[in-house]
Amino acid sequence: MSATAPPRTTPPSGAPDRSAGPAAGVRRSARRLPAVDWRIRFAALCLIWGFSFLLIKVGTQAYAPLQVTLGRVAFGTAVLGAVLLVRRERLPRGARTWGHLAVAAFLLNALPFTLFAYAELTISSTLAGICNATTPLWSMLLALTALSDDRPTRRSVAGLGIGFAGVLVVLGAWQGFTGQDPRGTAMALVASASYAVGWAYVRRTLANSGGSHLAMSASQLLLGTAQLAVVTPLFTSFPAAFPVGPLLAVAALGALGTGFAFLLQYGLVAEVGATTGTLVTYFLPVVATAAGVLLLDEHLTWNVPVGALVVLAGAALAQSGPRRRTEP
Numbered sequence: 001m002s003a004t005a006p007p008r009t010t011p012p013s014g015a016p017d018r019s020a021g022p023a024a025g026v027r028r029s030a031r032r033l034p035a036v037d038w039r040i041r042f043a044a045l046c047l048i049w050g051f052s053f054l055l056i057k058v059g060t061q062a063y064a065p066l067q068v069t070l071g072r073v074a075f076g077t078a079v080l081g082a083v084l085l086v087r088r089e090r091l092p093r094g095a096r097t098w099g100h101l102a103v104a105a106f107l108l109n110a111l112p113f114t115l116f117a118y119a120e121l122t123i124s125s126t127l128a129g130i131c132n133a134t135t136p137l138w139s140m141l142l143a144l145t146a147l148s149d150d151r152p153t154r155r156s157v158a159g160l161g162i163g164f165a166g167v168l169v170v171l172g173a174w175q176g177f178t179g180q181d182p183r184g185t186a187m188a189l190v191a192s193a194s195y196a197v198g199w200a201y202v203r204r205t206l207a208n209s210g211g212s213h214l215a216m217s218a219s220q221l222l223l224g225t226a227q228l229a230v231v232t233p234l235f236t237s238f239p240a241a242f243p244v245g246p247l248l249a250v251a252a253l254g255a256l257g258t259g260f261a262f263l264l265q266y267g268l269v270a271e272v273g274a275t276t277g278t279l280v281t282y283f284l285p286v287v288a289t290a291a292g293v294l295l296l297d298e299h300l301t302w303n304v305p306v307g308a309l310v311v312l313a314g315a316a317l318a319q320s321g322p323r324r325r326t327e328p
Contacts, residue, residue, distance in 0.1 A: 038271050045264045045280050048256050050287020053125035053132070054295060055253040056117055062246035064236040065117030068253070070228040073109055075254025076262075077225050080218035083263065091219050092211035100205040101216065102223045107198030109224035109258075110231075115191035122184035124298040129288025130170055130308045131188035136281060136315040137163040138196035146200075156318045163314025169307030213266050221258070282312050 059068040084091075092098070120128050141160055167189075171180050206216065265280070285308045292298040 038268055041264050041268060042280065045261055045268065046283040046287055048261045048264070049280065050129065050284045051291050052253055052257040053116070053120070053129045053288045054291040055249040055257065056128070057120050057125040057292075057296060058249035059246050059253060060117055060120055062241075062243045063239060063250065064232075065114060065121065066228065066232040066236050067239065068117045068250055069110065069113040070225070070232045071250040072113055072254040072258055073221055073224045073228060075251050076258030077218065077221040079255050079259025080214065080221060080262065084214055084218050087214065089212055089215050091215055092209060097206070097209050097211070098219070098223070100201075100209075101220045102227075104198055104202050104206065105220045105224035106227060107194050107201060109221060110227045112191035112194040112198075114228075115187045115194070119184040119187040119191065122181040123188065124292055125296060126289045126292035126298050126300065126304065127170070127180070127185065128188050129292070130285045130304065130311065131167075131185065132192050132288075133281065133285045133308065133311050133315065134163065134167060134189060135192045135195045136319055137311070138193040139199060140315075140318045142196050142200055155320065159314045159316070159318025159320075161314070162317060163311050166307045166310030166312075166314055169303050169310055171307075172301070172303050214263075217262055282316065285312065 056068060059071070063071070092101070116128055116132075119131075137160055140156055144156060144160075171185060209216065211219075268280075289300065289305065289308070293300050
């Protein structure tokens, strides 16, 4: 689900999901001939990350949000760890690298995953998916205000304005936000902003760390699992039962949405480039909305899809046009 779309100045590393996907340090030079056409894998990635919000909703029906997140990163770590063993790749070395990975794990995994899980206790999976689509806007806002990499242009400023206006349309601002839980919505938006901050941090601290995408991402998820393993018992009690449906939802959320999805997205970026690979961001709200309405019977008013289109249009405009590329 960490399908985020960082500014075009940000080197792609793993899933710009980010819902979904862990960060990675650098590109691997070796490329393997893909067995499946990239368009099919692109569609699969859109479906996997789009359905992540539905899986979160199902998981929180039986387990506490922190437990859902812990299960998610644990299953994701298991998948990447198994691939790491098969490929015989080593984990990164150096206390400094692991320290940066710990911060990245918090900003890109532990914090946003938990916030989305808590948010979906009171908001629909559809709204959560649309809030996730604001990540490119937060990334651009961060680049223009807090970082010195990019100078604001009329196009980027207009895109930001249009995008955040779309958020107000989604929430029904003219009705006083009636029908939407402000706390849950705020948590989902903060989770999306956390992805943006996390990607900026990764770009500046881990882009030249020397590790492979797989090793860096597996290490990051391992640290995220450790962080949540410490916090979760302090704020939740052990589940009295393990219903099959929610348990399978959490397992799929981790193994597919956090582990396997990273491998798909890394392969896409390596084959067709970061620009095409990160276009998945713009399809997630569509999949999340369809899944929520058709499978969870979530109510959909006219302003939600209209506002989502405005958000995506603003994000696309903010990231379009020539931009100065900067490397850390």
